[in-house]
Amino acid sequence: MKNQLKNIILFICVFTFAKVSAQTNQDSTKVYKKRVLETTEVDFLSSYYTQSGDNAAVSGGIGTEALTDVTGTIIVAIPLNDDDVLTIDAGVSAYTSASSSNVGPFDGAQPADPFVASSGASSSDVWTNLTASYSHSSDDRNNIWSAKASVSSEYDYFSAGVGGSYTKLFNEKNTEVSVNGNVYIDTWSAIYPTELRPFFGGNGINNSLFTQNTITGNANYSPRFTPFANEGRNSYSLGFGFSQILHKNVQGSLALDFVQQQGLLSTPFQRVYFADVADSFIDNFQLADAVERLPDARFKVAVGGRLNWYLNETFTVRTFYRYYFDDWGINSHTASIEVPIKLTNKFTLYPSYRFYNQTAADYFAPANENLSTADFYTSDFDLSEYSANQFGFGVSYTDIFTNAHIWKFGLKSIDLKFYQYDRDTTFSSSIITAGFKFVMD
Template sequence: MLFIGILGANGQIKLNKTVADSSNYQSRSLKIDEINLVSAYYKQNGNNSAVTGGIGTEKLSDFANTLDLQLSKLNKAGNKNTFLFEIGIDHYTSASSDKIDPSTISSASMSDTRIYPSLNWTQSNEKTGNSFGFTGFFSTEYDYQSLGAGFNLSRLSKNKNTQFDFKLSAFLDTWKVILPIELRSPANSGQLSKSEGSSPRNSFSAAFSLSQVINPKLQALIMIEPAYQKGLLDTKYQRVYFTDGSLKAENLPDQRYKLPIAARINYFATDRVILRTYYRFFMDNWGIRAHTAEIEVPVKLTSFISISPFYRYNHQTGAHYFAAYGEHAPTSQYYTSDYDLSTLNSDFYGAGIRITPPNGVFGWQHLNMLELRYGHYSRSTNLMSDIISLNLKIK
């Protein structure tokens, strides 16, 4: 409804051509640059749920919608102020989460809705291309709330062939500590307590990237994204079973350092074909080492229709603290049976189609882009998933 309302409001704006004059006047009124709506449906299945100790269903579905509204305004100095408001709403259902308390017909954790708005302000110099800005984030769901802030900075060389980007982000999160039914303590009323209180988790990250136009056909980018987390990093409703048959809640260190290093190369092979390649190395202090390689080949079929097949491969060495169901030693200090932290290989492949007709999609001039993408994911742990997404852009 919000999206339809914005479209209606946008439809009332009369686009009058500005008559050029000798004063080079530029309007400083706030205007809508573009509106983007992305909807995606995700579905997965597997048999290694961390909630039940590394065994059991991983069936899950998620319907996600994101709407962003970009506005801009020139200030007296001629700099451009851009405001990007974004709101996302996800609704998921999870069979594995419902096993936190199997005695209930349907626990509150079986399905949940997450809402996450954000607002970014960026000021840019139209002549130099340099910019800086700030972002505020918020996210809430059944057992989790998050507040965040960010800073972004971009600098271009005089010939605009080299660009440096820097970003800082901080997220201050609060978890509601929910234990499996077997491990809950009696509350004052004599009933089992559903929650053991709340605990913080704070995340801080930076991103440094350098992009370079090597020649008219070749562009390259390198990026480093160090991150640090502190607080409750384990998920307490995930069970862990030990070799002696005992059961505990997942326990992981309260600090984690991450260091991803990535490179991207885009090659414009012809006027109709682009090769986009990507490689990323990841390491952390929990023992995970991962290599990710991806290739996407956008092909322009006509002047306004293109397709983009893609493939991504990932290999990961598991964390020191992972073991399968019933394989942890009772003397272990840290332990998890979450297969996201295991040694694994994965493949993700699919394709997208993008339509940008000159008269607008479905003949509506303002709706200038429609993109539909599908991807299939398979993992060596027998997890499989599918995702389909739709992106609409209005200008």
């Protein structure tokens, strides 16, 4: 009996030891997994943008391009668990535009003039956007999947989009490859210049606009106008990325992007004036001979690269270059440099410079130089040949300990930036941006 009891006790001890040993071995193989996002983060972004110029596409390549825009955006990133993050991005942009006000230049009390803003309904608009994205990271953080959906809307335009991406890290996370794709389904609610509307389903030259105003120049005003039959536009994009740590202080990346667009790629309210048609005016405003007509398909390709060099604890150099071309005849080059200067652990300065130039689209000509016999034509100077320079300066404040608080959120960083952009045409613009990042305690 004693021997049997000893054997039972021995068996229990051996079993217990084996179980504990096995558990210990299993636990020793577990790797600590850091959460992708430790806590909820909230970004508040805002900007104030203003521009000027004398080549408004709304008035056929002549006239004021004055515009101001105020934008506010909130981005909330929520960790669902160790591996998954949900991000909600909501934004509103409100603008007033002397240029777009001249879609209806005869609404105001003063004489119509392409260089004077009209008081019509088209002088302002509000754009809204909502994007939701979801990302999942593998346990070893070497594989990242993401998906997103978005909607945006303004007075004459609505867009819905979906997209996704996959990123793979390997070589001890020194190498990264990625692929992403997006689809956007857009719909116009076409708005045409005021003087063209009576010539489709209206009484033409007998409309009150013409009978109550004096047409100077060519009194036999007869525009070439037919509304667009298709008011939809689809855009498909596919992008590939490659990033490599070349040295402990140097990182490089390459990107290749393809975009295919189909549908209404013309802007319905942008006028065109023909060289072979006599000019007609009401007051000081030239009446449209037609609206912009562009092909219903466009294929774009962009290839670029970045090289970031960490010089020391104070200076970093970030460079970028991109070459772009499309089947409308545009070729462009973009080059930029930014040199972050870390003054202290909390403050960093961001001086930057960007250069851009492009060739003109096959269908572009300035005001009164397009021909009525052409299939496609535009006087939008965004599609012209030009060069541009942009100078920027920013300052960033970072508080890794988030000493400042608003309710349950600590202030993590503040970013302020200013950019001045000038083309070798008459166009120039400036923008001030501000960003505030908060983290939940």
